[in-house]
Amino acid sequence: MSTTPMPRIPANTLVMVADGTGARLFRNAGTDSRLSLHQDGMLEPKDLDEEGPSGVMPPESDTRIDEATFAKQLAQRLNEGALRQEYEHVVLVADPRTLGLMRPLLHKEVDQRMVAELAKTLTGSPLADIERALSAP
Template sequence: MHDGVFRGVFRGGFREISSANFDPAHGTIKLGGAWLPHQGRKQEFGPMLIPHGTVIAIIDGKNWQLWRNAGNEAAPELAELPTPQLEEHNHGSGGRHYSSAGNPAGHQLDEDAHAAAVASWLNGEVQAHRIEQLVVIAAPRTLGELRHHYNKGTERATIRELSKDLIGRQPDEIIAALRAK
């Protein structure tokens, strides 16, 4: 948000929407008196506040971490959550990445399976209403793979995506990255 205006793609065209007409918690905008689903990418909106209770998932090709904002929007305090062990057997997700002697990219299959497993876990948590608002920070390639596996509920719950590798960073570094454009 810059000067109280959100910029993004709504109803097939670029528009500027005042902050009073955008509801990030539900991913909706107010156009012509009606609240409509937001069609643009969440990361187009610049610096943000992190609502209380928001879950922040930080993912790369091998690891992941979960945090929750235990503070408020103005003064977030990230509390680390236990990270579940995942079954990373979904090698079907990386079907477009073939491994052979001439193209030894087996690690890509493993990274794709990891992303698919994380997305599956997030989908389940959103569906069970244990995650209401979600921020996803992932290495660029991993973020692309995650998007292939989000269900509609996870897409709606995701209030922000950040294409950056922040695994192992301290909470203040994570907050600073989210607030930076």
């Protein structure tokens, strides 16, 4: 089994590390050849009762619906940021389910800025582990 090497992550790239319950935002404060992430913010699900994954939240909401709604919110955040020129490059790291929910919702502007995506749960991981995963050959 061969593994595809992780591409170099340009300086100032936005890195979103997410799962169905939260997201951490980082910027690469290093260089194109030396990754050095600095946390730039955190995102948590909001207004889950007022919106669902495809509109208004049904009254029988459960964890999976909440996670899908949050994935939609994360995709919207990336879409808005791309359209406002808030980042030139982006890396998306998310658990496989969240990544799968987000992919079809991402605007073509996000796709054009996507340097890499990694299907891995790293939201609660130490910074060194996230950097290691993104620097892996």
